[in-house]
Amino acid sequence: MDSAPPAPPSSPPSSAPSSPWLPFESRRRARDEKREAVLRAAVQLFLEQGYHRVTLNEVAERLNITKPALYNYFRGKDEILFECWSMxxxxxxxxxxxxxxxxxxxxxxxxxxxxxxxxxxxxxxxxxxxxxxxxxxxxxxxxxxxxxxxxxxxxxxxxxxxxxxxxxxxxxxxxxxxxxxxxxxxxxxxxxxxxxxxxxxxxxxxxxxxxxxxxxxxxxxxxxxxxxxxxxxxxxxxxxxxxxxxxxxx
Amino acid sequence: MDSAPPAPPSSPPSSAPSSPWLPFESRRRARDEKREAVLRAAVQLFLEQGYHRVTLNEVAERLNITKPALYNYFRGKDEILFECWSMxxxxxxxxxxxxxxxxxxxxxxxxxxxxxxxxxxxxxxxxxxxxxxxxxxxxxxxxxxxxxxxxxxxxxxxxxxxxxxxxxxxxxxxxxxxxxxxxxxxxxxxxxxxxxxxxxxxxxxxxxxxxxxxxxxxxxxxxxxxxxxxxxxxxxxxxxxxxxxxxxxx
DNA sequence: ACTTTTTCTTACCCGTGGGTAACATATCGG
DNA sequence: CCGATATGTTACCCACGGGTAAGAAAAAGT
Incomplete structure (x- = not known):
C-alpha cells in the first residue's frame, strides 16, 4: 500500500551510470518480502492440511522453488511454524x-x-x-x-x-x-x-x-x-x- | 492410572476340574477389557504429547507389551485414535x-x-x-x-x-x-x-x-x-x- | 571483466516409526 | 496329551521427510 519507496536521501538523478543507491535498503527489503511470502504460503498449507502433513517440499513447490532454498530464510520447519504464529x-x-x-x-x-x-x-x-x-x-x-x-x-x-x-x-x-x-x-x-x-x-x-x-x-x-x-x-x-x-x- | 500390570482377570475358581463356565463370554470380555486399556493408555499419551509425537512403541510400553501386540486389537494407529474419539x-x-x-x-x-x-x-x-x-x-x-x-x-x-x-x-x-x-x-x-x-x-x-x-x-x-x-x-x-x-x- | 556474495538446485544422507513376517507361548476344546 | 486358536515376541522392512553438502546461477560490488 503506502510502503514508501526506498526514499534514498538526496536521490541522484538516475542518469549516473553506476549508482548503487538503494541496494542497501532495497536488498534487505526484497529478502523480507520473500521471507514473508514463505510464511503466507506456509500458514495456508499448515491450516489446510495440518503442520505434520505438510512437507517442506510442498511449501517450496507452491513458491516455485525447491526445499533447500527455504533454508536461506529459516533454520528449519519448526521456525517457520513459530514465525507464522508470531505474525x-x-x-x-x-x-x-x-x-x-x-x-x-x-x-x-x-x-x-x-x-x-x-x-x-x-x-x-x-x-x-x-x-x-x-x-x-x-x-x-x-x-x-x-x-x-x-x-x-x-x-x-x-x-x-x-x-x-x-x-x-x-x-x-x-x-x-x-x-x-x-x-x-x-x-x-x-x-x-x-x-x-x-x-x-x-x-x-x-x-x-x-x-x-x-x-x-x-x-x-x-x-x-x-x-x-x-x-x-x-x-x-x-x-x-x-x-x-x-x-x-x- | 490403575494400569494393573499383572491384572489376572477374574480368576476362575479352578476347583472344578473341567468346568468351562465362562470362557464364551469371559473370553470376549477379557479381550474387550484389554482393548479398552489400550485406549486409555493411548488417549492419555495422545493428549499429553500430541498424536504425532506418540509412537506405538510408547503406547505398548506403557502397557508392558510390545508394539505388534497392539495389532491384535486395532488395525493401525489411526484406528486407535478414532476409537478414542468415539469413546x-x-x-x-x-x-x-x-x-x-x-x-x-x-x-x-x-x-x-x-x-x-x-x-x-x-x-x-x-x-x-x-x-x-x-x-x-x-x-x-x-x-x-x-x-x-x-x-x-x-x-x-x-x-x-x-x-x-x-x-x-x-x-x-x-x-x-x-x-x-x-x-x-x-x-x-x-x-x-x-x-x-x-x-x-x-x-x-x-x-x-x-x-x-x-x-x-x-x-x-x-x-x-x-x-x-x-x-x-x-x-x-x-x-x-x-x-x-x-x-x-x- | 573479475571477483565476491547471495540465492537456489541437484543429489544425497539417515533417523524415525508404522507396519509386517515368522516364530514362540499360552489357552482352550476335546 | 494333542491340535487349534489367540496372543504375544523378536527381527526386519522401507517409505517418508527433515536436513545437509557441494556446486550452479544470478546479482552485486569493484
Missing part, C-alpha cells in the same frame, strides 16, 4: 496496544477487544494462534509463545476486573469469564470458513453482543446496532506492522 | 439422550447440556473430541466423526430454537449462539488441567450460568447461586455406558 501474536498485540491507548470503561474496552479478536480469528495468521500446537516448537520458542498467550489472557482479565471496578461490569469471576469469552473467540479459528455463510464482520458484531451482554452491570439496553467503533484493522495479507521482530530463537 | 462421542451422545428423555424448557435443556458437556471436557475421552485432528483419520472414519459433530451442534441449536419458541430464551441467532456456547465449552478441553485450581464441577457450574444468562428471555434475576439442579453426572473414569460399539471402518 498472529503481533496482530493481537497491536490490537491490544491500540485499545489500551484509547479510553473507555472496562466493558467498552472488552467489547473492542472481542470485536477485533473475533475478526482476527477469521484470518490465516490469526487462526494460527489457536490451530497450531505449541509442542511442535522448540522449548525456547514455545516458552515465548506461552508468554504471549499469558499476556493476552491477562488482558482479558484486566479489562473484566477493570470493568467490575468501574461498575460497567457486574460481579463475576474474571478468570472464568475470561476463559469463556476467549474460548468462544478462539473457537472461531476452528470453524470459520472463508466460503461459509458468515462474514467476519457478522461474526465479530454478533459475538461482541453475545459474549458481553451477560456481563453488563445493569443497563439492559440491547446496543444491538451500536458497533463499537472497532479499529477495523485492515490486515489482509499486508506486511507486518512496524514492530520489532521477535525472531525465532533456538 | 468421547458416545459419552456426549448418552448425555444428549438422557436430556432428551427428560422434559423442561429449551433453556432448561440447554443448561443441562452445558453443564454436562463442560464436565465432559475435563475428562480424557471428552477432551479427545476437540483435541484430536480429524484429518489424521481415514476418510471413512473422518466422515463418521464429522457426522457426530454435526449432530451435537444440531442439538445445541435445537435446544436454542426450542427455547426461543417456548419463550424461555430471548430472540437471537441460534447458529451463532450455539457457536459461541460450544466454543467456550470446547475450549475447556484445551486449558483444563487436572492439577489446576479449578475443579470440573466449579467450571461446569460457572459456565452453566455464564453461558446462558445472556440468553434468558427476560427474568433478570441473577440466579447467581441457584445452581440449576444439573443432573450432576458422575462420570469420573467410569466405563463406557452400555452402548452399541461404533467400530472403526476403513
Amino acid at each position: 498472529g501474536a503481533e496482530l493481537v498485540d497491536s490490537v491490544i496496544t491500540e485499545i489500551n491507548a484509547g479510553g473507555g470503561s472496562g466493558l467498552a474496552k472488552l467489547r473492542k477487544l472481542v470485536h477485533a479478536y473475533a475478526a482476527l480469528m477469521a484470518t490465516d495468521f490469526g487462526a494460527s494462534l489457536v490451530r497450531f500446537d505449541l509442542r511442535d516448537l522448540t522449548e525456547r520458542n514455545a516458552a515465548v509463545a506461552r508468554d504471549a498467550k499469558k499476556r493476552i489472557d491477562a488482558t482479558f482479565r484486566r479489562y473484566i476486573t477493570g470493568g467490575i471496578a468501574d461498575g460497567s461490569i457486574g460481579p463475576c469471576d474474571p478468570k472464568l469469564a475470561a476463559f469463556a469469552i476467549a474460548g468462544a473467540l478462539n473457537w472461531i479459528g476452528h470453524w470459520y470458513r472463508r466460503d461459509g455463510a458468515l462474514s467476519p464482520t457478522e461474526i465479530a458484531d454478533e459475538f461482541t453482543v453475545r459474549l458481553t451482554e451477560g456481563l453488563a452491570a445493569e443497563s439492559r439496553q440491547q446496543m444491538t446496532k451500536k458497533t463499537p467503533r472497532a479499529p477495523q484493522r485492515r490486515d489482509s495479507g499486508r506486511k507486518t506492522p512496524g514492530k520489532k521482530r521477535t525472531g525465532a530463537t533456538r | 468421547g462421542a458416545e459419552l456426549v451422545d448418552s448425555v444428549i439422550t438422557e436430556i432428551n428423555a427428560g422434559g423442561g424448557s429449551g433453556l432448561a435443556k440447554l443448561r443441562k447440556l452445558v453443564h454436562a458437556y463442560a464436565a465432559l471436557m475435563a475428562t480424557d475421552f471428552g477432551a479427545s473430541l476437540v483435541r484430536f485432528d480429524l484429518r489424521d483419520l481415514t476418510e471413512r472414519n473422518a466422515a463418521v466423526a464429522r457426522d457426530a459433530k454435526k449432530r451435537i451442534d444440531a442439538t445445541f441449536r435445537r435446544y436454542i430454537t426450542g427455547g426461543i419458541a417456548d419463550g424461555s430464551i430471548g430472540p437471537c441467532d441460534p447458529k451463532l449462539a450455539a457457536f459461541a456456547i460450544a466454543g467456550a465449552l470446547n475450549w475447556i478441553g484445551h486449558w483444563y488441567r487436572r492439577d489446576g485450581a479449578l475443579s470440573p464441577t466449579e467450571i461446569a457450574d460457572e459456565f452453566t450460568v455464564r453461558l446462558t444468562e445472556g440468553l434468558a428471555a427476560e427474568s433478570r434475576q441473577q440466579m447467581t447461586k441457584k445452581t440449576p439442579r444439573a443432573p450432576q453426572r458422575r462420570d469420573s473414569g467410569r466405563k463406557t455406558p452400555g452402548k452399541k460399539r461404533t467400530g472403526a471402518t476403513r
Whole structure:
C-alpha cells in the first residue's frame, strides 16, 4: 500500500551510470518480502492440511522453488511454524496496544477487544494462534509463545476486573469469564470458513453482543446496532506492522 | 492410572476340574477389557504429547507389551485414535439422550447440556473430541466423526430454537449462539488441567450460568447461586455406558 | 571483466516409526 | 496329551521427510 519507496536521501538523478543507491535498503527489503511470502504460503498449507502433513517440499513447490532454498530464510520447519504464529501474536498485540491507548470503561474496552479478536480469528495468521500446537516448537520458542498467550489472557482479565471496578461490569469471576469469552473467540479459528455463510464482520458484531451482554452491570439496553467503533484493522495479507521482530530463537 | 500390570482377570475358581463356565463370554470380555486399556493408555499419551509425537512403541510400553501386540486389537494407529474419539462421542451422545428423555424448557435443556458437556471436557475421552485432528483419520472414519459433530451442534441449536419458541430464551441467532456456547465449552478441553485450581464441577457450574444468562428471555434475576439442579453426572473414569460399539471402518 | 556474495538446485544422507513376517507361548476344546 | 486358536515376541522392512553438502546461477560490488 503506502510502503514508501526506498526514499534514498538526496536521490541522484538516475542518469549516473553506476549508482548503487538503494541496494542497501532495497536488498534487505526484497529478502523480507520473500521471507514473508514463505510464511503466507506456509500458514495456508499448515491450516489446510495440518503442520505434520505438510512437507517442506510442498511449501517450496507452491513458491516455485525447491526445499533447500527455504533454508536461506529459516533454520528449519519448526521456525517457520513459530514465525507464522508470531505474525498472529503481533496482530493481537497491536490490537491490544491500540485499545489500551484509547479510553473507555472496562466493558467498552472488552467489547473492542472481542470485536477485533473475533475478526482476527477469521484470518490465516490469526487462526494460527489457536490451530497450531505449541509442542511442535522448540522449548525456547514455545516458552515465548506461552508468554504471549499469558499476556493476552491477562488482558482479558484486566479489562473484566477493570470493568467490575468501574461498575460497567457486574460481579463475576474474571478468570472464568475470561476463559469463556476467549474460548468462544478462539473457537472461531476452528470453524470459520472463508466460503461459509458468515462474514467476519457478522461474526465479530454478533459475538461482541453475545459474549458481553451477560456481563453488563445493569443497563439492559440491547446496543444491538451500536458497533463499537472497532479499529477495523485492515490486515489482509499486508506486511507486518512496524514492530520489532521477535525472531525465532533456538 | 490403575494400569494393573499383572491384572489376572477374574480368576476362575479352578476347583472344578473341567468346568468351562465362562470362557464364551469371559473370553470376549477379557479381550474387550484389554482393548479398552489400550485406549486409555493411548488417549492419555495422545493428549499429553500430541498424536504425532506418540509412537506405538510408547503406547505398548506403557502397557508392558510390545508394539505388534497392539495389532491384535486395532488395525493401525489411526484406528486407535478414532476409537478414542468415539469413546468421547458416545459419552456426549448418552448425555444428549438422557436430556432428551427428560422434559423442561429449551433453556432448561440447554443448561443441562452445558453443564454436562463442560464436565465432559475435563475428562480424557471428552477432551479427545476437540483435541484430536480429524484429518489424521481415514476418510471413512473422518466422515463418521464429522457426522457426530454435526449432530451435537444440531442439538445445541435445537435446544436454542426450542427455547426461543417456548419463550424461555430471548430472540437471537441460534447458529451463532450455539457457536459461541460450544466454543467456550470446547475450549475447556484445551486449558483444563487436572492439577489446576479449578475443579470440573466449579467450571461446569460457572459456565452453566455464564453461558446462558445472556440468553434468558427476560427474568433478570441473577440466579447467581441457584445452581440449576444439573443432573450432576458422575462420570469420573467410569466405563463406557452400555452402548452399541461404533467400530472403526476403513 | 573479475571477483565476491547471495540465492537456489541437484543429489544425497539417515533417523524415525508404522507396519509386517515368522516364530514362540499360552489357552482352550476335546 | 494333542491340535487349534489367540496372543504375544523378536527381527526386519522401507517409505517418508527433515536436513545437509557441494556446486550452479544470478546479482552485486569493484
